Amino acid sequence: MNVITDVVSYIGFLLVIIGLHEAGHFLVAKRFGLVADVFSLGFGKVLFARRDGSGTSWQIRALPFGGFIKLDEARLAALPPAHRMAIYAAGPAVNMALGLALVTIVGIQLGTPALKAFEISCQFVPRIVTTLLGAITHIFSGDLSSLTGPVGSAMASGDAVRLHGGLLFMALFSWSVGVLNLLPVPLLDGGQIVFAAWEMIAGKPSETTLKYAAYAGKSFIGFLIVAGFAADFIRLAG
Numbered sequence: 001m002n003v004i005t006d007v008v009s010y011i012g013f014l015l016v017i018i019g020l021h022e023a024g025h026f027l028v029a030k031r032f033g034l035v036a037d038v039f040s041l042g043f044g045k046v047l048f049a050r051r052d053g054s055g056t057s058w059q060i061r062a063l064p065f066g067g068f069i070k071l072d073e074a075r076l077a078a079l080p081p082a083h084r085m086a087i088y089a090a091g092p093a094v095n096m097a098l099g100l101a102l103v104t105i106v107g108i109q110l111g112t113p114a115l116k117a118f119e120i121s122c123q124f125v126p127r128i129v130t131t132l133l134g135a136i137t138h139i140f141s142g143d144l145s146s147l148t149g150p151v152g153s154a155m156a157s158g159d160a161v162r163l164h165g166g167l168l169f170m171a172l173f174s175w176s177v178g179v180l181n182l183l184p185v186p187l188l189d190g191g192q193i194v195f196a197a198w199e200m201i202a203g204k205p206s207e208t209t210l211k212y213a214a215y216a217g218k219s220f221i222g223f224l225i226v227a228g229f230a231a232d233f234i235r236l237a238g
Helices: 003-032 073-078 079-111 114-137 148-162 166-180 189-202 207-236
Strands: 038-051 057-070
Touching: 003 079, 003 148, 003 166, 003 189, 057 073, 079 114, 079 166, 079 189, 114 166, 114 207, 148 166, 148 207, 189 207
Parallel strands: none
Antiparallel strands: 038 057
16 A cells, blocks of 8 residues: 555656646746747656647656756747747746745744745755755766665655645655756756857857767766666665
8 A cells, every 4th residue: 555655646746846847948948939849747658738829738648757848949949049048947946936835834824924935945945055056976986875766755655644744745755856957967957058058258159069968968978877776776786
């Protein structure tokens, strides 16, 4: 029974957090005249799709481990770099704002005045950033003790629900997604922001630079995924 609770809780938290993340990208892109061709929750095979009047296909896919929006690449590239930076930053910004709001709500529920609860919430952000960056840094030294993969995250999700700490867990989860996406790694939002800033300062990067950067980004993300599964395996086996 715990396994079902863990999985359902994890998928539920993930889809809400990723859905809001992608909604941030979607709304700011729309503000600059770009309508997403696809807004998808999940990856892989399309289970449900419905196209609205503006041309966006709203989809639910078989693998509920993330999401994405698909924009017209040529029109996106034609936008001023500052507009592209705003689009890429919008997703992580929503995640950070959600985390602040949820912790503030929990504080108010516990009887803390609203402004004080918000102040306490803001104090959590540097700790989350430091903890996440520390965990990533430790990976390269072979220390996986501070890393959690999907299995560990699912178990933590279930524990949070059973202990009535779902709001706090969602806040931490949302902050983690926001911070991770702001890393200056190609393919992540932070990497795209760096390239847009580069274009503003020194001109558009060459196609060769972008190609090798994409390879590096895929390698880094793949490394994190493998390390996460390895950390889960070590934790369960130990």
